[in-house]
Amino acid sequence: MKKSLSIHLAAGLVASAAGLASAQTVTVTTASNAVDIDFFTGVISDLPGPDGLVSFAEAMIATNNTPGHQTIEFAIPQADWPMQWLWPGRAVIQGGNLRAFDEVTIDGSSQTAFTGDTNPDGAEVAVFGAEIYLNAGHSTLIGFDNTSINASGPDNVIQGCTGTTNISLFDATNNLIGGTEPGQGNKGGTIKVDRSNNNIVVGNTVQRVRIQGFVSDFGTGPAIDNRVGGPTTAERNFITGYGTHSGEGYPGGTTVELFDSEGTIVENNWIGTTPDGMSSGSDASTQGIGFYGVNTGTIIRNNRIAGILGIGIGPHAQGLLFGQAIYLNGTGGDITITGNTIGLNANDEPVLGSVFGVYGENYLNNPLTNVTIGGISPGDGNVIAGHLLYGIILESPMQGIEISGNSIYGNNDLGIDLGNNGVTWFGVTPNDPLDADAGANGLQNYPVIDTATTSLGGTHVTGQLPSAPNSAYRVELFASPACDESGHGEGELFLGHFFVATDPLGVAPIDDTVAGVVPTDWVVTATATDIATGNTSEFSACVVATGGSCPVDFNGDGVLDLTDIGAFITGFSSHDPAVDLNGDGVFDLADVQLFIASFTAGCP
Numbered sequence: 001m002k003k004s005l006s007i008h009l010a011a012g013l014v015a016s017a018a019g020l021a022s023a024q025t026v027t028v029t030t031a032s033n034a035v036d037i038d039f040f041t042g043v044i045s046d047l048p049g050p051d052g053l054v055s056f057a058e059a060m061i062a063t064n065n066t067p068g069h070q071t072i073e074f075a076i077p078q079a080d081w082p083m084q085w086l087w088p089g090r091a092v093i094q095g096g097n098l099r100a101f102d103e104v105t106i107d108g109s110s111q112t113a114f115t116g117d118t119n120p121d122g123a124e125v126a127v128f129g130a131e132i133y134l135n136a137g138h139s140t141l142i143g144f145d146n147t148s149i150n151a152s153g154p155d156n157v158i159q160g161c162t163g164t165t166n167i168s169l170f171d172a173t174n175n176l177i178g179g180t181e182p183g184q185g186n187k188g189g190t191i192k193v194d195r196s197n198n199n200i201v202v203g204n205t206v207q208r209v210r211i212q213g214f215v216s217d218f219g220t221g222p223a224i225d226n227r228v229g230g231p232t233t234a235e236r237n238f239i240t241g242y243g244t245h246s247g248e249g250y251p252g253g254t255t256v257e258l259f260d261s262e263g264t265i266v267e268n269n270w271i272g273t274t275p276d277g278m279s280s281g282s283d284a285s286t287q288g289i290g291f292y293g294v295n296t297g298t299i300i301r302n303n304r305i306a307g308i309l310g311i312g313i314g315p316h317a318q319g320l321l322f323g324q325a326i327y328l329n330g331t332g333g334d335i336t337i338t339g340n341t342i343g344l345n346a347n348d349e350p351v352l353g354s355v356f357g358v359y360g361e362n363y364l365n366n367p368l369t370n371v372t373i374g375g376i377s378p379g380d381g382n383v384i385a386g387h388l389l390y391g392i393i394l395e396s397p398m399q400g401i402e403i404s405g406n407s408i409y410g411n412n413d414l415g416i417d418l419g420n421n422g423v424t425w426f427g428v429t430p431n432d433p434l435d436a437d438a439g440a441n442g443l444q445n446y447p448v449i450d451t452a453t454t455s456l457g458g459t460h461v462t463g464q465l466p467s468a469p470n471s472a473y474r475v476e477l478f479a480s481p482a483c484d485e486s487g488h489g490e491g492e493l494f495l496g497h498f499f500v501a502t503d504p505l506g507v508a509p510i511d512d513t514v515a516g517v518v519p520t521d522w523v524v525t526a527t528a529t530d531i532a533t534g535n536t537s538e539f540s541a542c543v544v545a546t547g548g549s550c551p552v553d554f555n556g557d558g559v560l561d562l563t564d565i566g567a568f569i570t571g572f573s574s575h576d577p578a579v580d581l582n583g584d585g586v587f588d589l590a591d592v593q594l595f596i597a598s599f600t601a602g603c604p
Contacts, residue, residue, distance in 0.1 A: 024044055024066070024068070024070045024071070025070065025071045025072075025073055026044055026047060026054065026059045026062060026063060026070060026071070026072050026073070027054060027059075027072075027073045027074065027075050027110075028054050028055065028056045028059050028072065028073070028074045028075070028076060028093075029048070029053050029054045029075055029076060029077075030053040030054065030055050030076060030080055031076050031080050031081055031082055031091050031092060031093050031094070032053070032055055032080075032094075033055045033056055033057045033093055033094060033095050033096030033130075034051065034053075034055055034057075034058075035049075035055060035057050035058055035061065035096070036049035036050050036051055036058075037049045037058055037061060037062065038061075039061055039097075040065070041065060042058070042061045042062055042065055043062055043065045043066045044062045044063065044066045044070065045066075046062065047059075047062055055093075055096065056072070056074075056093050056096060056098060056127075057096035057097055057098060059072045060072070060097070060098055060099065060100060060104075061097075063100070063102060063104045064099075064100065064101045064102045065102075066102075067102075069102075069103045069104065069105070069138070070104055070105070071104070071105040071106075071107060072104060072105070072106045072107065073107050073110035073111075074091065074107070074108060074110050074111035074114065074124075074125055075110065075111065075114040076091040076111060076114075076115075076125075077115075078091075078115055078118070082094065083128065087126055087128075087145075087146065088119075089118035089119035089120075089124065090118070090119050090123075090124055090125065090126045090145055090146075091111055091115075091124060091125050091126070092126045092127075092128050093125065093126070093127050093128070093130075094127075094128050094129050094130075095128075095129040095130050096130050097130075098127065098130050098131065098132045098133065099133040099135055100132075100133065100134050100135060100136060100139055101135050101136055102136050103136045103137065103138035103139050104134075104136075104139050104140075105139065105140040105141075105142075106132070106139070106140070106141045106142070107140075107142050107143065108123050108124070108125040108141075108142055108143030108144045108145075108160075108161075109123070109124075109142050109143035109160060110143075111123075111124040111125045111143075112124045112143065119145065121162070121163075122145040122146075122162025122163050122187065122188070123143040123144055123145040123160065123161060123162045123163070124143070124145070125143065125144055125145065125147075126144065126145045126146045126147055126163070127144065127146075127147040127148075128146075131147075131148040131149070131150055132144070132147060132148070132149050132150065133150045133151075133152075134149075134150070134151040134152070134153070134156050135152055135153065136153055137152070137153025137154040137155055137156060137172075138153070138154065138155045138156070139151070139153075139156050139157075140156070140157040140158075140159075141156075141157070141158050141159075141161075142158075142159050142160045142161075143159075143160040143161065144161045144162075144165060145161065145162045145163040145165065146162075146163035146164050146165060147161065147163075147165050148165070148166050148168075149161065149165060149166070149167045149168070150168045150169075150170065151167075151168070151169050151170075151172055151175060152169070152170050152171045152172050153171075153172060153173075154172070154173045154174050154175075155173075155174050155175065156169075156172065156175045156176070157175070157176045157179075158175070158176070158177050158178075158186065159176075159177075159178060159179050159183075159184040159185070159186065160183050160184060160185075160186065161186040161187070161188075161189070162186070162187045162188050163187075163188045163189065164188055164189045165186060165188060165189040166189045166190050166191075166192075167186060167189065167190070167191045167192070168191075168192045168194060169192065169193045169194060169196040169199055170194045170195060170196060171194075171195055171196060172193075172196040172199060173196065173197050173198050173199070174198050174199065175196070175199045175200070176199075176200050176202075177191055177199065177200070177201045177202075177204065178201060178202045178203040178204040178237070179202065179203050180202060180203050180232070180234035180235055181203075181234075184203055185202075185203035185204045185205060185237075186204045186205075186206060187204070187205045187206070188205070188206065188207070189206055189207065190206055190207055190208040190209070190210070190242065191204065191206055191208070191209045191210070192209075192210045192212065193209075193210065193211045193212065193223055193226050194210075194212045194214075194223070195212065195213060195214060195221070195223060196223055196226070197223060197224040197225055197226065198224070198225050198226065199226045199227070200226075200227050200230075201226070201227065201228045201229070201237060202227075202228075202229060202230055202234070202235040202236075202237065203234060203235060203236070203237065204237045204238070204239075205237070205238040205240065205275055206237065206238075206239055206240070207239070207240055207241065207242045207255075207281075207282075208239065208242035208253070208254070208255055208256070208257070209228055209237065209239055209255075209256050209257075210254075210256075210257040210259070211223050211226050211228070211257070211258050211259065211261045211264050212257070212259045212260065212261075213259060213260030213261050213262070213293065213294075214259070214260055214293075215260040215293065215294055222260045222261050222262040222294065222296075223260065223261045223262070223264070224261070224262045224263055225262070225263040225264075226261065226263075226264050226265075227264075227265045227267070228256065228264070228265065228266045228267070228269060229265075229266060229267040229268045229269040229303070230267055230268060231267060231268060231302075232268070233268075235267075235268060236268050236269055236270065237269045237270075238269070238270050238273075238275040239255050239256055239269055239270070239271045239272070240255075240272070240273065240274060240275065240281030240282065241253075241255050241271075241272045241273070241280060241281035241282030241284075241285035241307060241308065242254065242255050242282065242285055243255075243282045243283075243284025243285035243286060243310055244284055245284050245312075245313055245314070245317075248314060248315075248316040248317060249312050249313040249314025249315070249316050249317035249318065250310075250312055250316070250317045250320075250322070251283070251284040251285070251286055251310025251311060251312060251313075251317075251322055252284070252286050252310065252322075253282070253284055253285045253286060253287070253310070254285075254286075254287040254289075254290035254327070255271055255272055255282075255285050255287065255288050255289070255290075255308065256269075256271055256288065256289045256290070257287075257290050257292065258289070258290065258291050258292065258295050258298060259292040259293045259295075259330075260292075260293035260294050260295070261293075261295050261296075261298065262295070262296050262297055263296075263297045263298075264295070264297075264298045264299070265298075265299045265301070266289060266298075266299070266300050266301070266303060267299070267300075267301045267302055267303065268301070268302045268303060269303045269304075270303070270304045270306075271288045271289065271303055271304065271305045271306075271308075272285060272288045272305055272306050272307040272308040272325070272352075273304065273306050273307040273345070273346075273352060274307075276346060277304060277306070277345055277346025278345050278346055278347075279307065279345075279352070280306075280307030280308075280309060280352060281307055282307075282310075283309075283310065283311045284310050284311070285307075285308055285309075285310060285323070286308065286310035286322045286323045286324070287308065287323070287324055287325075287326075287327045288305040288306075288308040288324070288325040288326060288327075288342075288354070289303075289305065289325070289326050289327070290324075290326075290327040290329065291327065291328050291329050291330050291332075291335070291368065292329055292330045293330045293331075293332075294330060294331050294332040295330060295332040295335065295368075296332040296333060296334050296335075297334045298334070298335045298336070299336050299338075300326070300335070300336065300337045300338075300340060301336070301337075301338050301339050301340070302338075302339040302340060303340045303341075304340070304341050304344065304346070305325045305326065305340055305341070305342045305343075306325070306341070306342070306343055306344055306345060306352035306353070307352045308323045308324065308325050308354045309321060309322075309323045309352075309353070309354050309355070309388075310322040310323050321355055321388065322355060323354035323355045323356070324354055324355065324356045324357075324358070324359035325342045325343060325353075325354045325356070325357050325358065325384075325387075326342065326357070326358045326359070327359050327361070328358065328359065328360040328361065328367075328368050328371065328398075329360075329361045329363055329367075329368070330363050330367075330368060331363060331366050331367065331368060332368055333368055333369045333370035333371065333400070334370050335368060335370070335371040335372070336371075336372045337358070337371070337372065337373045337374070337382060338372070338373075338374060338375055338379075338380045338381070338382065339379050339380060339381070339382065340382045340383070341382070341383045342357045342358070342382055342383065342384045342385070343357055343383075343384060343385045343386035343387055343410075344383060344385060344386065348383075348589060349386075350385035350386025350409070350410040351386055352386065353385065353386035353387035353388060353410075353411070354387055354388070355387065355388045355389050356387060356389055356390050356391075356392075356393055357384040357385075357387045357390070357391045357392055357408075357411065358373060358384065358391070358392040358393070359390075359393055360392075360393070360394040360395060360398045360401060360440070361395050362395040362396060362397060362398060367395075367397065367398045367399075368398065368401075369398070369399050369400040369401075370400045370534065371400065371401045371402070372402045372404070372534075373392065373401065373402065373403045373404070373406065374402075374403060374404045374405040374406040375404050375405050376404055376405045376474075376476070376497055377405075378584050378585040378586040379586060380404075380405055381404070381405035381406045381407055381494055381584075382406045382407070383406070383407045383408075384406055384407070384408045384411070384415075385407070385408065385409050385410040385411065386410045386411065387411045387412070388411075388412055389411070389412060389413045390411060390413045390414055390415075390416075390417045391408040391409075391411040391414070391415040391416065391490065392408070392415065392416045392417070393414075393416075393417045393419070394417070394418055394419060394440035394441060395419045395440055396418075396419045396420055396438070396439040396440045397438070397439065397440065398419075398440045398441065399440075399441060399442065399533065399535060400441075400533055400534040400535060401440070401441055401534070401535070401536065402529055402534040402535075402536050403416060403527065403529075403536040404474075404476060404497075404527075404529060404536065405476065405494045405497075405584075406491070406494065407491070407492055407493065407494060407590070408478075408490045408491050408492070408539075409480060409490045409491070409492035410490075410492075411490060413426075413484075414427070414428065414484070414486065414488065414490075414538065414539070415484075415489065415490030415491060415538075415539050416527070416536070416537075416538045416539055417538065418439055418440040418441050418443055418444070418537070418538055419439055419440045420437065420438070420439035420440075420443060427486065428486050428488050428538060429443050429538060431445040431446065431448070431466055432445065433466070433506070434467075434468060434469060434506045435466070435467040435468045435506065436468075441535035441536055441537070442530070442533065442535045444467070444528060444529070444530055444535040444536060444537040445465065445466055445467045445528065445537060446526065446527060446528055446537035446538050446539065446540040447463060447464070447465045447475050447510060447526040447527070447528050447537075447540050448463045448464055448465070448466065448540065448541070449461050449462075449463040449510070449524060449525070449526055449540055449541070449542075449543050450462050450463040450464075450543070451463070451543065451546075452477075452518065452523075452524035452543050452544070452545040452546070453545065453546055453547040454517055454518035454545045454546075454547070454551065455517070455547065455551075456517065456551060456578070457513070458495075458496070458513045458514055458515045458516065458517065458583065459477060459479075459495050459496075459513065459514055459516055459517060459518050459524065459545065460512070460513040461477060461510060461511075461512060461513075461514075461524065461526070462510055462511050463510040463526075464507055464508060464509050464510055465500055465502065465507070465508040465510060465528050466502075466506055466507055467502050467506055467508070467528065467530075468502065468506055468530075469502055469503070469504050469505065469506040470501075470502060470503070470504060471501065471502050471530065471531075471532065472499065472500075472501045472530075472531040472532070473499065473500050473501070473502070473508065473528045473529060473530055473531060474497055474498075474499055474528070474529045474531060475497060475498055475499070475500055475510065475512070475526055475527070475528055476491075476494065476495075476496070476497045476526060476527050476528075476529070477494075477495040477496055477497070477514050477516065477524055477525075477526050478490075478491025478492065478493060478494055478495060478524070478525050478526070478527075478539070479491070479492065479493040479495055479516070479518040479519065479522045479523065479524055479525075479545065480492045480493070480522060480523055480525065480542070481519075481521075481522055481523075481597070482522075482523060483523055483541075483542040487541050487542070488525065488538070488539050488540060488541050488542060489523060489524075489525030489539045489540070489541070489542035490525070490539060491525055491527070491539060493516065493518075493519075493522075493582045493590065493594060494516065494582060494584060495514045495515070495516025495517075495518065495524070495582065495583060496514025496515050496516045496583050497514065498512040498513075498514060499531075500512075514583065515580075515583030516581075516582045516583035516584070517551035517581055517582075517583065518545035518551075519551065519594060519597050519598040520550060520551075520598055520602065521544065521545075522544075522545060522597075523542040523543060523544050523545065524542060524543055524544075524545050525539045525540050525541070525542045526539070526540045527539055527540070550598070550602075551581060551598055552564055552568065552581070552595055552598040552599050554567035554568065554571070554578065554579075555567065560599050560602060564599070565599070567579075568595050572587055572591065572592070575587050579591060579595070581594040581595060581598070582594055
């Protein structure tokens with residue numbers, strides 16, 4: 001009985017001592033990183049050393065050798081701040097061994113509390129000539145400026161860092177970079193998630209984010225289930241566009257890079273623009289989101305990707321333009337790209353386009369497959385607009401790229417362009433008998449629309465789809481203000497879809513109605529998607545929608561006036577299906593824009 005009591009008492013004393021140790025705080029009092037305690041045996045009780053000061057390196061040594069979770073804070077007098085000519089207003093710590101081998105909290109914001117906000121642009125502590133390593137996991141680092149930070153292990157938190165601070169995770173799990181509360185996000189620099197799983201990157205304003213697995217190079221396995229951004233505004237990252245110019249003046253740089261990853265989610269971020277979303281964040285970034293290596297199970301959802309346009313400089317590249325908002329390369333599949341705006345500023349104006357909206361490039365004849373761009377459910381479609389050339393362009397032999405339910409408009413060339421196996425492949429690819437040709441998406445034939453009639457009840461089309469025999473297809477209809485120069489269309493408003501099947505001769509008759517209503521004098525185009533393969537065609541030739549009632553003459557009196565404006569406002573507020581003008585089941589800006597366009601054009 002006494003022995004058992006002694007064991008419990010001893011355990012209690014140990015637990016109490018551990019609790020006291022975990023509550024200890026070490027305060028750094030000098031910017032010098034001199035060390036006068038023993039590297040292997042120095043503990044907190046040895047501080048300060050003979051010089052009467054505590055350096056950051058000494059604080060790291062002491063907390064490494066003292067059991068429990070301690071906190072390192074900073075109270076460095078301004079008279080002791082070096083390098084003010086380079087980094088004014090910051091306590092600059094130079095050099096030293098800054099590795100945490102035991103869990104610790106390193107709170108740079110405590111320096112701000114000590115001396116005040118001496119660096120209005122960021123944090124008050126910087127490290128020069130060394131890097132901070134969090135090697136044990138379960139650590140927190142807060143409030144550093146212009147510092148390289150490396151973390152491994154589980155459950156680290158890195159927040160409130162500024163300047164050109166570069167944050168790297170290696171062999172790390174369940175780390176949080178940034179946060180959703182004010183001041184928790186990191187600002188400036190880059191974030192790299194290297195061979196690490198289940199990490200979250202939210203609330204930051206940085207130049208670049210990379211998710212890297214290095215399967216092919218090191219055989220270490222993909223980076224799995226990492227998340228960049230999230231569904232709420234507080235989780236949004238502003239990733240402002242990374243790029244540099246080569247010695248010959250060519251721009252290059254990927255703002256969000258996915259290399260050998262699995263299950264990555266990139267959601268609700270603003271990528272490529274300044275944080276206000278109104279201009280480009282870089283004149284050198286050439287890719288908004290870039291896929292490399294092997295990527296599977298990726299979700300790119302509800303991001304604003306804009307301002308990705310690299311501009312050449314110097315004698316060799318002066319004035320040349322480069323850029324793809326989304327660059328599909330490498331291998332793998334099961335990629336979903338939905339609900340993004342690509343090329344639009346924060347006012348949803350198509351003025352920040354790239355050269356290409358989405359560019360799919362062949363990789364050693366083994367390209368990405370099973371990629372979905374958009375979707376037929378409300379909110380799935382992307383807006384891809386304002387690009388200097390193509391909205392979406394795919395190289396041969398990419399297959400299984402499903403393009404569905406998007407709003408594609410205002411691009412200076414085709415909305416969708418499929419590459420063939422020849423040398424020249426830009427422009428409309430004509431339909432061929434039995435759809436036997438080969439190329440990107442099998443050069444899927446597009447529908448031939450003969451007539452389009454619109455009314456308050458929807459849009460009715462007739463025509464046919466010539467394609468492979470005895471096959472099933474989804475036909476999608478779109479409306480645009482006008483055809484492009486090729487006589488084919490883009491597709492600004494998604495009107496709806498229906499299904500057809502070809503006969504043994506490879507022909508499917510079209511005689512169907514969808515819910516969406518076409519604005520006065522707009523044109524109708526269509527795409528076809530092979531149900532079995534997921535291959536989507538280019539846009540069809542366009543036809544002018546005729547007949548029917550004016551879709552915004554809600555009282556049917558043949559006059560557009562304040563009564564109709566009031567009816568639209570009331571219906572929009574109450575979610576009346578009559579004012580869901582594009583028939584997508586969602587009451588949003590697209591319906592407002594469609595109402596304005598129809599009202600301005602007047603009734604037929």
